[in-house]
Amino acid sequence: QFTEEKLGQAEKTELDAHLENLLSKAECTKLWTEKIMKQTEVLLQPNPNARIEEFVYEKLDRKAPSRMNNPELLGQYMIDAGNEFGPGTAYGNALIKCGETQKRIGTADRELIQTSAINFLTPLKNFIEGDYKTITKERKLLQNKRLDLDAAKTRLKKAKVAEARAASEQEVRITQSEFDRQAEITRLLLEGISSTHAHHLRCLNDFVEAQMTYYAQCYQYMLDLQKQLGSFPSTFLSNNNQSSSTPVQSISTPSVLASASASLPSVSNSIVTSGISELKSSSGSRKARVLYDYDAANSSELSLLADEVITVYSIPGMDSDWLMGERGNQKGKVPITYLELLN
DSSP, rough: HHHHHHHSSSSOOOOOOOHHHHHHHHHHHHHHHHHHHHHHHHHHOOOOOHHHHHHHHTTTTOOOOOOOOOOHHHHHHHHHHHHOOTSSSSHHHHHHHHHHHHHHHHHHHHHHHHHHHIIIHHHHHHIIIHHHHHHHHHHHHHHHHHHHHHHHHHHHOOOOSHHHHHHHHHHHHHHHHHHHHHHHHHHHHHEEEOOOOOHHHHHHHHHHHHHHHHHHHHHHHHHHHHHHHHHHHHHHSSSSOOOSSSOOOOOOOHHHHHHHHHHHHOOOOOOOHHHHHHHHHHOOOOEEEOSOOOOOOOTTBBBBBBTOEEEOOOOOTOOOTEEEETTTTTTEEEEEEEEEEOO
């Protein structure tokens, strides 16, 4: 029957439009679920060799050996280098601080992979290896029932003797009943695809939340690191090949991340070169808002509290990355990267 259909020598019973649409929707869902799942795995683990190794261990039903990820490995190298150069040196201390931050990012990366695997990848894989396999099995069974029905119809057309026609009619009734029953079973399974979409939507929300948490953690870690490096003497922060007049600018807070995590402090980038230059070229003073807490490294500096307003001015011969700050009877040097000049 199948061969004759392919050759155009036999008629074929067509499925109803609703069932055909459900089959098309299921096939489309399977195709894109596989693509999204595979690309998510690439995103979470860019190393193809590591992905293959994890796949092999999974097939062997064994746990893959734990090893350091890229941020953790970089962090360990930085810490080792910092200890080698000396934690008491500016560069060694900075390397250790950067290394510790990289390792914290590595830990956050592990948590993202674990959470995404459980809440997002596993449900997608369960659909491909479970629900869709069942649909495929019932769909093949429906195809066989349809072929049996059409073969019975062909035999009925060719029957010439009364007994043969009666037997063929009985066969058609039986195969039609079996085909209708299998079509109903397949239809019920396929209508579950809508529930699958709803479930995958919830899983997608979980994945987005895991990513939001990860990027918020990374941003907070780097913000803390920038504050720590900003407290170093400015002579160590300037590039050896550049003029020391270039201030170390603070980064801007991404608006999406700021709205997603209200607990993160905002970082101002409103200290512009023109404003600093204007203040340094004049003998006057300006009001400035403190962006972060700052602990004075020695008696010549002034400790700061976030959001307080102080008076700042420049004195001849002063380092370009610092200003003099006054708060009541207290005064001392303050780093300009911790300030926002006010109009």
